[in-house]
Amino acid sequence: MVKPARLVAVGVLALSLLTIPTIINLLTDQAPEWLKSPLLLLSILVVAFAVVAADAVRQGRQTGGGPVGKDGLYAERLISGIRRTLDEMDRGSIAAEAGVQLGELARLPLPLRAGNDGITGAADLIRTVGTERGGFSVVVVGEPGSGKSTLLRDVGWHLVEEADRLRRSGEEAVVPVPVDAGTWRGETELEVHLRETLRAHAIPPGVTDRWLDEGTLYLLVDNLGWLPATRRRKVIEELNTFRDRYPAIGMLVCANEDDQTDALGLRTVNVEPVSREQVLLHLDRAASTHQELRDVAAGSGALVEVLRNRLFLTAALLAFPDRGGSRVVRSAHEDPREAIIWAYVASMVARDPGLTEPESFLGRLSWIAKQLERMGTFYFHDYLVSGWLPGKGRRRVVGILIGVLLGLVQAAATAVILVPRHQTVGFAVAAGLFLLSVGVRLPDWPATTEPVHTFRLRGSWSVREFRRGFRRPIGFVTIACTLFDLYHLWGHVPGWAAYDAAQRRQVLVFALVAVLAVSGLGFVQGWTLEAVDTQKWAASMEPRPFGRYLIRVLRWAAIGAVAVGAGAVLVLATAWLIMHWGEPVNLRPAAGEGLLVAAVVFVVVLVTLLGVRVEIAVVEALLRDDGLIPEDLPGFLGRAARLSLLQRTGGGEFAFSHQILRYYFASREA
Template sequence: MIFERIRAFVSSSMEELEPERLAVKQALDELKIDAWLFERDAGARPESPALTFSKELDSADIYVGLFANKYGAYTVEEFELATTLGKDRLVYERRTALDGRDPRLEAFLARAGHVENGVTVRRFENASQLGAMVKDDLAAWQARRIRDQRTEMAQRRATPGRDVEQSQLEILRRKVEQFWVDGVLKHSLYDEVLIDLGIEGNTEAIDHPWATVLELPDHSTRELLRSRKIADIFEEAGRSLLVLGEPGAGKTTCLLDLARSLLASEHEGITPVVLNLSSFGSRSGPLFDWLTEEIRGRYQIPKQLCRRWLTEGRLLLLLDGLDEVNESRRADCVRAINAYVESHGAPGLVVCSRVAEYVALPDRIKAWGAIRLRPLEAAQIQSYLMQIGPRFAGLASALDNDESLRSLATSPLLLNVMALAYADASPEAPSASADTTPEKRRHALFDRYIQTMFARKGVREGLGTRPQTIAFLAWLARAMRGQGVTEYLVEQMQPSWLTKRWALAAYVVTGRTALALALTGAWGLYFSEGSIRFAAWAALSQALAVSLFELVMAGTGLSRTLGWLRPIGIWIASGLVVGVVVHVGLQTISPSPSDVSFSLDQVLLSALGSILIIAPLSIVLALKARLPLTKEIETFESVGWSRRSALKRSWGGVVVALGLMLLVENALSGLAAASGWRGYATVVAVGWLAGFGLGGVQPRALKTFSPNQGIRRTMLRAALVFAGCVGVVLALTFGSDFAKPGMWVGLAYIPGALGCAVFGGADIVLHYVLRLMLVISERTPRRLIGSLRQGVRLVFLRQVGGGFIFVHRLLLEHFAGLSTPAPRQPG
């Protein structure tokens, strides 16, 4: 069953109208509507009859009431409860033998059928007449319900927005077209067959080699012609469609074909977005939040714009891979989709899934139509092979004589793989495998496909040998499957990709040490007036203390329960360690042994100094405490600049600058000379310029997106923040009576480095430390992007914007199952 069946609550006097109740049940069965009758469906229950019928009525979609002569208190209560719950109500009255009718029932029917605020009561004479009436009325109600839902959806559709937002939506449209239509659909395995044969592809002129079956919510089913376009089916189904099929049946191709049609038609200003549901299982929360994060990550659209477009109904959701969601979360995913559509609406929705996984779910997608992609028939397979040329005569002959091979060829994906693997092959080659089970034959087919691609295209110098490339792709497939993703983006790798415990520990220690040297070490160098030994002690002691604390919390699971206590604990723990080092270090660099003191005043001074020294790194780690250790790396969105916002927020910069100036004057008396009117005028000017520059920053969509672009843009952002912070501090301290001008630079470096770390610098450091750990522990290639592009050239991967996907889930599963060693990759 594809759809959730409609439920009707049938209410009447059981003894008086038993034949009529059975007639209604039969009529509803013919409409494939579940009819709930107390005597048949209630069974033995621990609750009272009143509570039983109230629960069932609450879960029903429509109330059907039958009345004759007897007055039943429960029957009237059921009608009143249906009214209170806002259920649609259909009331039927038998108008025969009225002499014995209870006056209370007569009064109730008069009230229920009141001309202004009642329902329209339909009258019947016998059970057969009633059954026909109910069947006609429920069919009309069901059709009206679908029309009303479509009307409500149409009213939620977005109205044209401002020119700025339209330009941002146009960027998103171009990305969807570039990533999925140009990058995947136009480079499908079918097109690879044509390219390999030197044939110019024309996908518009070729019928899809599969048949479809359309099923509607009324459970009517009919076969569709192969010439029917998916866009027409989508419209017929009310722009709410479920696409089902076996593995390799063409579900994703069908989805992307629809995306191409929608992009070409500019559907009322609505933009289609293609997303894979596989990562839904890795996050908790409503679908709205998941959609926001996915669109932001996959298409590099700022979160603010994502949320606004979803709320305003500007995005048409094309969701692939429901069957790829973790099994324990798949039912939650269905419920989240239904809840999202009910609460937010959607100008259109398509969900793709394998048949078996969908049928096994307890809940159903509330779509208005579904298509089921059928396997290829023998005539279709032969027609396909004849169409693409005589080089496949050997394959066609093998398919005629090998039933096991022919069963694989009923999948369009595997048929295309056969065409690429066995072009110009003899009839014996496809049947050479001694394996007879479909799964083993499929593995043998993919092995042949991999060998063929290497033989035809080879490997490029400096990117590894054939075994090294296969080992890398096998690692990538296992890692993607373990992370629950179908698209690999280099910048979205997290420490959770490290499978060995020692590698995760090395990542934590190395990353914290690098950050400590940049923040704690530099501040300690300034604090101790140039003692490199003191600065190194301070940095390394904090790095080791923080690393130990982080690893203990991650290993015991405390990081999830402590929440914001985690950064406080880090600050305290590392402060105690660094405090000891600071005190010893200060005594070590003392110019005279007589100055060495362990008095309480000196210890308190050292403690205060340690808190100041460890503050920059502690602040950075505190801001990251909202994320688990294994998912702590973030990249930043693209931004633009608005003069209107800059003018509104510029005076905020003045307030902040004056506040900082007062703090600096109180902390460092050497700046007192800067507090004259000229100094304050400088501060106001610098603050206004900083507020004007930063206040105009607004989220924008990236016009282009290439591999690792998120890291490059984060690096640029961090560099700009560093330069801005250093410039502001130098401007604030310029003209002060510091004895050494070089101390200005030291004082300016700390806020610059802290701002740089907070706004992406720390993530850059951690990203490349993670890459280093993956090279060491998993032996991934150092030239990662080049190796991925080689996978694209070998037709194992597809590049989707800045990400990479395997050409099909079945190929990913094949690579993930390969037990290959991981030889060291060349640089």
């Protein structure tokens, strides 16, 4: 099979060779007759575009797949990406945090019950998954907070390290792919979601197809138990559909025990509950650092019952190191869960004392959300945004008003630039910009509960995008312009010897402009520009320098103006030369019109990006007016952590109830 890169190289080389005889014909009358032959030019042209067309058709049929020989490269790329994903999961885990601070004391034994499979512990499960790979699918069932997610991460790390070892030795590797049901929620087919995940790791669709058919992937599905019943049923249906379509793919699913788990039709491994004796034995091992907790637990059955939940035991070990206080003693006489939660919040604040400073609260809001997400709740962050940012209705109104403001400024500036030269066109462009600026704010996106994040622009050019461009309109425009320019040039080649100096200069100028114009189209064809979310909150109580942002905006506006203006000059110059052939060459009109286009683009980009800053400033003002910053920040963190842990360990009792969320946050003070 011919590699796509070689096909593209042949096509580009053929197009380059096409210009050689043309230049020779234009610059000299002493060229050999075979170089002046139309047959040569036509044959090269046919070969060049045949190669490009064949490449486009082949790419369409194979859906962008890469060559089989590069599977090792793609596997290495995916393994590296999965490592980063697992590392992020560890950083967001309270168990991983405890592992760093407490070492082996952070973990209770994780006994499993699996019937006739011979699986009695986490090591057995990991070994079985690694041995049977795609032929082994299992559901790990246990109570909330029993350690299922920790087990899943352990399996993921084992598989990814084993996959890397096998890849280095040239053997076939099975790569784990974590699937978070809390963020996927069955809103798309699992196959589509998986393809998007692999595309984020730069895996071509064709390679994904091959891996799905061959069982190269192993799915690790977590957080199924935290979905509402109807959504959980939908996810289970999607899992079953995916298994029927790709039987070679194995999966490990973590779920709470309920009446829907059996619908998966997979073998089940149960996490055994922790006994009272195991808790006390584990506290005996930690007596050197947690003697007070051990002594209080020995005389409090209620505290031990709470500590039988692995998540609360881990939180208690982090919250109650021996410090000579009486917090643990009080926990025996109060609600033990409440005491553990508040103590953990105190340890959270102790790790970062600046967290309770109101001035930095907004700037640290994403950090707070991360601390709460490590408790395992997936919807609290969404509520944190929707409950504390301005309401949906007001955000929609603010967004539309800002759109009207930007539209008016852009329309007025455009009219000032264009109307004196082109009255009808100027008014039409100004009206279009106004409608566009307002119209993009009419959909639901201004009313979402997503946080207001900053972003940065990132542009890149690649041969891959250039090749894919031949399946888009820009590719057909490039080919059409190339053919038209070559035809026009070829029509004047026979008369080159009879041309005077002015006519020859006109032909050469046209050739130069045509080459630049087509090259510009090719550049645009392979260029991608995207706004990258920085995942940083735009809202902040700390004043941020406007000058730095203004300089960055001016730079992007200038780049956009130069690029679009140069393109307009080339297009208009080509059109002028064709329409005024035989007249003296004069590119000043085209340059003047291109300058007008560049001015309009500069104003539009400048106003749009400055408008983003205006919108952020308005949101910040609304946040302050809404009393976003509570006076009692430790109290706020305590209620938030309490809700998170209850949602994580209380099953459906506390999960996904906005009424309960509002109840816990109704007492916030401005």
